[in-house]
Amino acid sequence: MSEHILSVHDLDVGEGQIPREDWFEASSTLHNLRKNKKFPTIWCAGCGLGVIMGSLIRAIESLGLKNDQVALVAGIGCTARMPVYMDYNTMHTTHGRALAFATGLKIARSDMKVIAIMGDGDALAIGGNHFIHAARRNIGITALVVNNSTYGMTGGQYSPTTPEGMRATTAPYGNVEPPFPVCDLAAAAGATFVARSTAYHPLELDKHLSEAISNEGFSLVEAVSYCHTTYGRINKLGSAADMMRMLKDNSISKSAYEKLGEDERETNTKIVRGVLYRKKRPEYTKTYDSLVERKHEEEVKLRNTGRR
Template sequence: MAHEEPINYYEYLRPNKKYPNVWCSGCGIGVVMGSLIRAIDRIGLDKNDVAVVSGIGCTGRMPVYMDFNTMHTTHGRALAFATGLKISRPKLHVIVVMGDGDAMAIGGNHFLHACRRNIDMTAIVVNNWIYGMTGGQYSPTTPLNARATTAPYGNVEQAMPICEVAAAAGASYVARTTVYHATEMDKFLEAAIRKHGFSVVETVSYCHTTFGRLNKRGGVVDMMRWLKDNSVGQIAAQKLDEEEKAAKIVRGVVCDVEKPEYLDLYQQVIDRAMEAK
């Protein structure tokens, strides 16, 4: 069971915005938004202590609806703005929501260096394998041989593994889940927000409007069912051989380690400098 008492979503949504939300009917970004609201509600954070930062893209519309401190920034630079915000207001819980293009292509370098610094923020990467808002161009996470409007005969580039890149770059909490597994997503987002250090949660979603249409994957229900059938937990993934594992989405916590956090280290530098005076 997800939760005992029904959560009052209206408390966390802006009343003066137009509903239903802007995303296509059945888009997984709405599921991620609901999950983020539930995670924040479960931790019991005050709305004024949370800042949600986003870049450009379908996912960039998420903070528009949520009634926290929000910032809608330029393409790919959400993490850079969020880093500045966190350093100036260290008590804020900064949550960055990005799409796969926003995080890995345009903001790829910011992503690597935010992981390397290990600053206490939460990055949620909604991976739908394509640039949905601009009409279906292939993105760094488009699977090999999948079709896109800029790759009508199939994509020849390898997909970038977001979680493995984040873990290798030095993030302290990295997890992957899908929008079908929304209860698991609640758990991972809660752990990521609680983690003292940079945490990344990759939520595998779908874009039925462009990716689904171009690759003949069917509608919303078919793509949701595909996520259910083609994702495995980590224990089940150990029993598979390499070829089978490569074809599946492996859910679970990729890394969860304790590392020195950026703002703590910076405070030590400030203290040392003050003593030297």
């Protein structure tokens, strides 16, 4: 998968040159990338974001959705640059507000699949309020939160998901704040589908994202990633490949986690991957649309009977 994404760097060598059609025919991820957009991406070589973008495209593709039916709304940050590369209805908004913009769009076009793409700072610090309220409403939006534990674009400051003790450019002596458990937060706030995996496990992400997008209500997929350029360098965690390997070594599937003894679970520090939470609850726009239908009918009746 990552091979395909990397080969995109070779695609748009000359201005306005359109890559050979058969390249796009051969790969679902490639033909959903924008042909008229100049690659490479703004992301650092080795970043996990390309892998996650591939997963998102495959998830949309697997559901048989038309590109016109899908809207991607992002905030600000490295992660939020993702939509511009993809051939859907795409919107790059203001920092933290992706879910608020997405809420308006979803209300106007409840028939569309609206996906909000955010980093951890975007979704949980500046956008934390919108995050819990979108979950509370159970509005039919899929939130993809790429969690790399830092503000990458601004150079590696500590974020609401930076683990305690880790260093950042604004936590030179170690972070003293505890991190948000993103999935627990979403579930507690009212999300109806919550899953987590990592950039090392794209096949899991494909599956979680497609289930999230097909869920009627608010879904959260936490894609744990890394930033080798800032966070990794500051904390001496090695290269992109080393950090990718860490995602493999420091995570555990939900089924394996559930087989652990109680004590082991208590002391587990590994990232638990899998579908963590599922619930059935009425979706916001469905409920509001039925209210509109009812009031609208009443009004027409009143008018027809001459009482209005």
